[in-house]
Amino acid sequence: MLETWGIWIVLFATLLLGVPIYISLGISTIFVLTFSHIPLDIVPLDMVKVGDMFPLLAIPAFIFAGAIMERGGMADQIIDVAKIFVGKIRGGLALVTILGCMFFAAMIGSGPGTVAAMGTLMLPAMLRAGYDKKFGAGVCATGGTLGILIPPSNPMIIYGVMANVSVGTLFMAGMLPGAIVGTALMLTCYFIARKRGYKGMDKTYTTKEIIQIFRQNIWSLMAPVIILGGIYSGIFTPVEASAVACFYALFVGRFILKKLTLQGLWDSIKLTNITSGTSMIIVGVSVLFGRFLTLYEVPQTVAAAMLSISNSPEVILLLICLMLFMLGMFMETLSTIVILVPILLPVIIQLGIDPVFFGILWVLTNEVALLTPPLGANVFIAMTIGKLSLEEASRGALPFMLVLVAITVAFIFMPDLILFVPRLLGNYAG
Template identity: 35%
Template sequence: MFLILALVFILVLLSLGSHVSTSLGLVSAVLVLTVSGVPETVIAQTAFKSVNSYPLVAIPMFIFAGNLMMRGQIAGLMIDLVGSIVRAVRGGLALTVLIASVFFAAVSGSSVGSAAAIGRSTVQGLRDEHYPPRFAAAIVAVGGTLGLMIPPSLGFILIGSIVGLPIDKLFVAGVLPGIMEAALLSFATFWLSKRGGYGAKAQQPDWQGFARNFPRALPALLMPILVLGSIYAGFMTPTEVSAFAAVYAMLLCLLVYRSVTLGGVWKVALESMLQTTMIFAVVMGGSLLGFILTRMGISATLVSGLQHMGLSWWEFLIVVNVVLLFLGMFLDGIALIVLTAPLLFPMAQALGIDPIHFSVIMVANVEIATLTPPIGLNLFVMSGISRIPVHEVARGVVPFYAVRLTGLALISFVPVISLALVH
């Protein structure tokens, strides 16, 4: 009952325009004051402890690196490089957008950031090749979601910090699911483009253009290879890699491409700091709520109730996916993770579900949440960039929901996709 009331009050506050962190903090503070034997100092102590975490240091660094790469006009470079070959097929520019999204996913770790970077460089070009405006916006919005699955993923960093899982293993676990999702989206894009007759088609691949663009793009292409390779080989921890990525991105933009000035770096640093502050505020509010619900015995009650229901692991995953998809309509990805991870992971482990596999399932749900109205952030980002109403972007995304749900089902019920590279 307390859990349902807490969720209802949070949704009411959000509907009134309150920030997610404020809603979580207010509801948590009220619960703390109503539980006997819990001192008020717990509020400050829990909030501080939740962000006083070494793994969380990676978040501002990856955000800074991703923002720099977005400001550095590198998206256009990737579009030219990939497009010189891919645009020889029907829907080539749309496929180029998805492939470029994979690159930015491996740089920024952010769904919204990837969509914004690619969208500014491609929306007008897609329209010029007679792609419908809502289809063009939807392609970028859907491609941007890959930034949550393909490492370095901010979602995996949050989950690892909250439930105590090794972030390097979570990163590795996201590689194959991310590639699978990109392949499914690419196939759907090709089919929809061919059926609708969208996009111009080059006579043949421009290998000369590829050879001309490759040397200039190579330093940027090396970044995800160095980041992921260092983690996979065990040379650096995710936190150390995040610092390396930030420095590497700054050197690229300042010295190699000369696309950002020192003043621009400072502005990017300030923006990244503000974004990090918002994320950490949500983490503090969610951690406090998780603490007080645990103190009230709700987590133990849920696990006990689950055991009495006699659900199998696959039945439990169906229920979890339905619940997360529903909550994703009202909560952004960070709030969804922070609010549900402390409650769901003990239940999953009680049924013998691998926690790393379950982490990938949660991130796959968060990807879909960024595309789900009325809160889907990628819809609003692409609405602003493409200058069409949010509901039009959402209509463009509809054909891709089936693809995303198919990917979610495969990730949920075929654990080897997530665990093949981990174990």
């Protein structure tokens, strides 16, 4: 009992002092193990185990592919096509931003990366068209959240590893919710634009121009088809798909669009090393942290406490989502997954809740977390692009955040919407 309390006290004390999450996890676990009967030999053994987690290889590859796509001009092409579909509708530039985020998300799997790519291009365009700066920043920040819901998704890969769930099945499960959330966000943009008088784009495309734009941009449009189509058809695994995405992005950016420079390639490599290195370290120490939780039966204790409140799956899910919404204000997406999945998964399984459904629900709560200060990674990026204060950027994202919360709650009572595609395409029996 002393060890259980000790690890949480040390963990939260270090986090409050501003110590990085991976160091906090490692210090708290090793500190408590030092005063327990568990041999410290398990520390290096658990670190080595991370090397056996094959699905994690997809994360640096998808990050690298996304960085190359942004610098190689593929993001520009996606926006050109999105303008054809929704540009003329009231609030067209905002709708183009959301639709562009949906396309780009289907290639890179990163929320902040999607904001950076789309926001840099679309926020200045919205401002030139007379859109309110706060609204534009909110649209970019919120559209970027689709980067972790529409597959491929880096948080889904981490969840799949931590929960021992098929990453491919999670990707399938994210398709329909991604389409629903994207549509809901575009409707929100439309109603706000209608209220504020934002007009659509004046440009009218002839059939010849539309065909020409599709021909010019076909290489970028084929990227999600190749990546996701290959996964769902069984041609390659998610890890192999990430490698395919890298080679495809390099080929298109350098030899087709000819916009990828050696400097752009070097910048992509540096970004990948920094981002994926941080992720891998967190996962590594989380394995050790999870070992401690298992040995001291912390998940079982939490499960018993939650089940004493209610035996209703919906009530428990609502409580978990509320907790994740609150934690998302202070902890980044990856941290909540690696710390809490080993604790909450036994509760979910005991209640008979499908772990794939729970994984997508978790990602939905992470979408909200990307918009909630003081952490809110997407809001910070949009704030930087738009040169706004945190308060202004957060206010612009607030209507969209409320929509995301409402959709998350709705999915709790409609799990079949999340599991429909895996059952249809993957013969999933969950």
